[in-house]
Amino acid sequence: MKTIDVVGAVIVDELDRVLCAKRSARMSMPFLWEFPGGKIEEHEEPEVALIREIKEELNCQVEVGEQIADNIYSYPAINVRLITFFATVKEGQPTATEHEELRWVPRKELAKLDWAPADIPTVQALI
Numbered sequence: 001m002k003t004i005d006v007v008g009a010v011i012v013d014e015l016d017r018v019l020c021a022k023r024s025a026r027m028s029m030p031f032l033w034e035f036p037g038g039k040i041e042e043h044e045e046p047e048v049a050l051i052r053e054i055k056e057e058l059n060c061q062v063e064v065g066e067q068i069a070d071n072i073y074s075y076p077a078i079n080v081r082l083i084t085f086f087a088t089v090k091e092g093q094p095t096a097t098e099h100e101e102l103r104w105v106p107r108k109e110l111a112k113l114d115w116a117p118a119d120i121p122t123v124q125a126l127i
């Protein structure tokens with residue numbers, strides 16, 4: 001089965017809240033929560049992909065910090081390798097351009113959301 005490399009941003013604010021994004025009805029896995037981000041292009045560094053995807057999806061500029069997790073989850077139709085990084089907003093205000101909703105959630109409460117399965121190792125590492 002095909003494996004796609006995906007990068008996700010754990011954007012944390014000064015109150016230790018994490019920016020969570022709810023997938024929309026038009027996306028696969030509708031209404032599950034995820035970390036904003038997307039597919040890494042060929043020969044693209046994960047950190048570069050993350051900055052590009054966040055600009056596209058949230059229309060803001062982030063600075064990428066340490067890596068959190070790197071795990072593969074096998075969905076019925078595809079394997080997703082999800083690499084997550086801490087990130088902070090450097091410029092602009094995160095705005096939902098594709099997602100159903102954006103929500104700042106205290107780090108300790110992250111497990112209360114209904115996450116895409118590939119995101120669980122990252123959530124576990126954060127709480």
Ligand SMILES: Nc1nc2c([nH]c(=O)n2[C@H]2C[C@H](O)[C@@H](COP(=O)(O)OP(=O)(O)OP(=O)(O)O)O2)c(=O)[nH]1
Pocket residue numbers: 006007008026027028033034035036037038039080082116117118119
């Ligand atoms: N961006 C992101 N994608 C995730 C996460 N967890 C997870 O399983 N995914 C999956 C959903 C998608 O299949 C793929 C990311 O692809 P994408 O962001 O470029 O594409 P997309 O949302 O338009 O997805 P799709 O509807 O084309 O499947 O990885 C996550 O935390 N962030």
